[in-house]
Amino acid sequence: xxxxxxxxxxxxxxxxxxxxxxxxxxxxxxxxxxxxxxxxxxxxxxxxxxxxxxxxxxxxxxxxxxxxxxxxxxxxxxxxxxxxxxxxxxxxxxxxxxxxxxxxxxxxxxxxxxxxxxxxxxxxxxxxxxxxxxxxxxxxxxxxxxxxxxxxxxxxxxxxxxxxxxxxxxxxxxxxxxxxxxxxxxxxxxxxxxxxxxxxxxxxxxxxxxxxxxxxxxxxxxxxxxxxxxxxxxxxxxxxxxxxxxxxxxxxxxxxxxxxxxxxxxxxxxxxxxxxxxxxxxxxxxxxxxxxxxxxxxxxxxxxxxxxxxxxxxxxxxxxxxxxxxxxxxxxxxxxxxxxxxxxxxxx
Amino acid sequence: xxxxxxxxxxxxxxxxxxxxxxxxxxxxxxxxxxxxxxxxxxxxxxxxxxxxxxxxxxxxxxxxxxxxxxxxxxxxxxxxxxxxxxxxxxxxxxxxxxxxxxxxxxxxxxxxxxxxxxxxxxxxxxxxxxxxxxxxxxxxxxxxxxxxxxxxxxxxxxxxxxxxxxxxxxxxxxxxxxxxxxxxxxxxxxxxxxxxxxxxxxxxxxxxxxxxxxxxxxxxxxxxxxxxxxxxxxxxxxxxxxxxxxxxxxxxxxxxxxxxxxxxxxxxxxxxxxxxxxxxxxxxxxxxxxxxxxxxxxxxxxxxxxxxxxxxxxxxxxxxxxxxxxxxxxxxxxxxxxxxxxxxxxxx
Numbered sequence: 001x002x003x004x005x006x007x008x009x010x011x012x013x014x015x016x017x018x019x020x021x022x023x024x025x026x027x028x029x030x031x032x033x034x035x036x037x038x039x040x041x042x043x044x045x046x047x048x049x050x051x052x053x054x055x056x057x058x059x060x061x062x063x064x065x066x067x068x069x070x071x072x073x074x075x076x077x078x079x080x081x082x083x084x085x086x087x088x089x090x091x092x093x094x095x096x097x098x099x100x101x102x103x104x105x106x107x108x109x110x111x112x113x114x115x116x117x118x119x120x121x122x123x124x125x126x127x128x129x130x131x132x133x134x135x136x137x138x139x140x141x142x143x144x145x146x147x148x149x150x151x152x153x154x155x156x157x158x159x160x161x162x163x164x165x166x167x168x169x170x171x172x173x174x175x176x177x178x179x180x181x182x183x184x185x186x187x188x189x190x191x192x193x194x195x196x197x198x199x200x201x202x203x204x205x206x207x208x209x210x211x212x213x214x215x216x217x218x219x220x221x222x223x224x225x226x227x228x229x230x231x232x233x234x235x236x237x238x239x240x241x242x243x244x245x246x247x248x249x250x251x252x253x254x255x256x257x258x259x260x261x262x263x264x265x266x267x268x269x270x271x272x273x274x275x276x277x278x279x280x281x282x283x284x285x286x287x288x289x290x291x292x293x294x295x296x297x298x299x300x301x302x303x304x305x306x307x308x309x310x311x312x313x314x315x316x317x318x319x320x321x322x323x324x325x326x327x328x329x330x331x332x333x334x335x336x337x338x339x340x341x342x343x344x345x346x347x348x
Numbered sequence: 349x350x351x352x353x354x355x356x357x358x359x360x361x362x363x364x365x366x367x368x369x370x371x372x373x374x375x376x377x378x379x380x381x382x383x384x385x386x387x388x389x390x391x392x393x394x395x396x397x398x399x400x401x402x403x404x405x406x407x408x409x410x411x412x413x414x415x416x417x418x419x420x421x422x423x424x425x426x427x428x429x430x431x432x433x434x435x436x437x438x439x440x441x442x443x444x445x446x447x448x449x450x451x452x453x454x455x456x457x458x459x460x461x462x463x464x465x466x467x468x469x470x471x472x473x474x475x476x477x478x479x480x481x482x483x484x485x486x487x488x489x490x491x492x493x494x495x496x497x498x499x500x501x502x503x504x505x506x507x508x509x510x511x512x513x514x515x516x517x518x519x520x521x522x523x524x525x526x527x528x529x530x531x532x533x534x535x536x537x538x539x540x541x542x543x544x545x546x547x548x549x550x551x552x553x554x555x556x557x558x559x560x561x562x563x564x565x566x567x568x569x570x571x572x573x574x575x576x577x578x579x580x581x582x583x584x585x586x587x588x589x590x591x592x593x594x595x596x597x598x599x600x601x602x603x604x605x606x607x608x609x610x611x612x613x614x615x616x617x618x619x620x621x622x623x624x625x626x627x628x629x630x631x632x633x634x635x636x637x638x639x640x641x642x643x644x645x646x647x648x649x650x651x652x653x654x655x656x657x658x659x660x661x662x663x664x665x666x667x668x669x670x671x672x673x674x675x676x677x678x679x680x681x682x683x684x685x686x687x688x689x690x691x692x693x694x695x696x
Binding site: 106107135137138140198199200201202203204206207208231232234235236237238239241242243245246266268269272280283284287288 | 454455483485486488546547548549550551552554555556579580582583584585586587589590591593594614616617620628631632635636
């Protein structure tokens with residue numbers, strides 16, 4: 001992607017904030033690259049109205065309305081990662097318009113005969129963000145202990161781990177710390193420009209791929225590595241533990257969404273108490289490296305400022321940890337917790 | 349593989365019991381299918397002399413000495429799973445002799461240009477046991493609670509989980525119980541004739557693949573599912589947790605090898621106390637389903653019968669659990685523990 005990316009984000013029919021989290025994050029962190037969102041049901045509205053981010057960027061009903069765009073981004077992340085059938089004509093139209101197609105889905109564009117043939121005909125690039133050939137096991141060699149490793153974790157998937165990681169890294173940078181956000185998912189990779197799609201890595205090599213992310217970024221004083229899934233998730237706990245054990249973090253930031261009581265998409269599975277979440281993550285992390293939870297990121301997107309503020313105070317009291325909503329209140333408390341941990345460990 | 353399999357197992361230069369565990373297990377559970385082991389360094393000896401199993405099956409220096417063989421099995425499982433370079437001519441010779449090549453390595457035979465071209469020329473089948481297209485997440489739908497789910501776990505990799513699973517399943521069958529061994533690794537798949545190479549599954553789908561193993565086998569009264577890796581393994585804990593959470597076992601059997609103090613192949617990483625192993629596995633399993641450790645399988649292959657017997661008594665006292673060496677003493681104590689759990693849960 002050498003030419004500046006000018007994206008249309010395809011979310012057609014899936015513009016809720018959970019399913020369209022890729023779109024929401026790109027609108028938040030790369031709005032300058034977004035020309036429009038393609039969703040017939042939202043056409044005529046602004047992204048701000050639909051996604052509560054993105055300002056005046058328009059929602060459109062047709063590609064023809066998104067002048068100057070050179071890239072179509074598949075902007076949803078459904079469980080299992082497959083392309084909705086009614087999107088196929090829209091993707092084919094984008095290919096015919098010579099747009100690069102970028103996808104973070106498990107179902108690769110390049111393995112789709114129709115898409116790959118159309119792309120070849122029109123000289124178009126198909127970018128599968130989850131494609132990887134990770135084949136290295138973790139080795140515990142060459143890790144620079146001078147780099148402070150921070151990792152975001154959650155009681156569930158899709159609860160704000162990526163956003164919290166970016167906000168903490170940006171907050172550290174504003175405070176003059178040499179910090180970097182390290183991406184482990186397709187959206188984070190689009191935001192950061194690099195990273196590893198860890199949930200698409202063959203399970204034997206997840207810890208190895210996580211270790212390689214550390215080796216590639218440990219020239220910074222602090223790395224804030226995006227978490228994936230949850231140790232309490234019936235589907236994705238495997239990804240979460242491999243990442244946790246491969247990264248060997250010094251400190252964890254616990255993320256959760258206020259009001260959520262069951263696993264997203266699996267309503268029969270109740271979420272555990274936060275105390276239990278902290279305890280189990282610390283047990284799991286400490287198998288490999290001394291580590292503790294140093295703060296809590298409260299995702300209060302569905303509640304008023306007052307209710308969120310009260311929740312932060314209450315959870316801070318319960319867990320004995322700083323807590324804030326990084327979007328509503330800024331990440332300052334968590335940034336301070338990271339700096340304090342670095343001082344305590346003599347890492348900075 | 350419709351014709352009866354008559355195998356030569358290739359272990360050349362790697363005939364120690366840890367690296368050649370695939371060979372050892374095939375010699376133990378499928379000796380009728382093994383014509384010879386190919387290892388120049390062991391040539392002239394019997395498998396019994398080299399591997400302590402396999403009786404009079406010969407070790408040979410050349411394929412030509414293995415009359416009647418129709419299959420060459422890659423008989424080692426190195427970390428990272430790559431083919432040793434000096435094996436290439438031997439594999440090409442087997443292809444030229446029109447033998448089926450069976451491999452459990454991560455490096456697929458069919459993706460090797462030289463092997464795939466030779467196989468096409470000679471009309472030979474290349475079987476990659478780890479190849480899979482698992483793309484389903486766990487759904488928690490259709491699980492028959494009447495089936496008792498038993499799972500072997502370990503404090504490390506390569507400590508006897510597969511052998512323990514087979515021995516318990518066979519012991520249950522001898523006791524008249526409708527039980528099945530369920531394989532999750534390449535060697536187990538060769539022994540059982542089916543299963544899932546779980547460590548080669550994309551991480552997002554490990555729990556889903558494990559759940560499918562339950563769905564495919566839960567018509568039995570008891571399933572004994574082979575564990576992989578260890579929650580304490582720096583490389584493979586991801587695989588282990590995905591399997592544990594996807595299977596939702598009712599009971600766990602803890603396996604360990606006497607005398608091992610560090611992670612196999614990672615000497616700087618000490619193994620935890622067995623008490624901690626039990627505690628953490630139970631915490632991890634209980635996130636998804638009520639479960640406890642019901643017995644211990646002591647792998648005493650490096651020690652005398654007396655020393656093993658004393659260890660079993662001591663570990664049984666320490667953990668308050670039945671303990672035995674399933675090879676030295678038979679699996680009876682663990683079989684009884686499974687039957688007792690089934691009765692307690694009203695599952696049989």
